Amino acid sequence: MTVTAEKLSPDSTMRTVLNAYPWAQRALFRKYHIGGCSHCAFQPEETLAEVCRRHGDLAPEEVLRHIQESHEEDRRMLIAPQEAARLCSEGESVRWLDIRTLEEWNAVRLADAVRLSQDTMQTILAQWPRDALLIIYDHLGQTSLDAATYFQGQGFTKVRCLAGGIDAWSREVDSSLRRYRMEPE
Helix, strand or coil: CCCCHHHCCCCCEHHHHHHHCCCHHHHHHHHHCCCCCCCCCCCCCCEHHHHHHHCCCCCHHHHHHHHHHHHHHHHHHEECHHHHHHHHHCCCCEEEEECCCHHHHHHCCCCCEEECCHHHHHHHHHHCCCCCEEEEECCCCCCHHHHHHHHHHCCCCCEEEECCHHHHHHHHCCCCCCCCCCCCC
């Protein structure tokens, strides 16, 4: 049974909250230090109220509001592949940042992208203009928001994440890019 965001309550399990708001864990960690390490972790079957109680008696309704507001902020950071392609074709200066593994990078990548590494991180922070459009992508669009949040914290003002990652780009914009699937370890 899928629970819609409107039906969440303090009695909702964390699994249900995360299903309704996929990026909720980042929002919880950022504001309340919940869910980012073993000390502040939670179990999928714990209720939101139980987690709030364990973390200083937080008000579950306030925490839920924060998750919802953060989700809307995150959605505004996403850019559809077609929109990104349109901006590029119109001459918009776009900096592409690939946050996938070296193995994935070697298999397939966008032509103008730079792969995130320690060296490129130093270059980006030291030399890239903070007001240039920076589009971050991963494989399926699941982790790029974490990187975007970091770059926003470093003063980058036009950070976007490619919705659906390189997989969506290859489906919707450039079918010549090989699609792939990651096998679980």
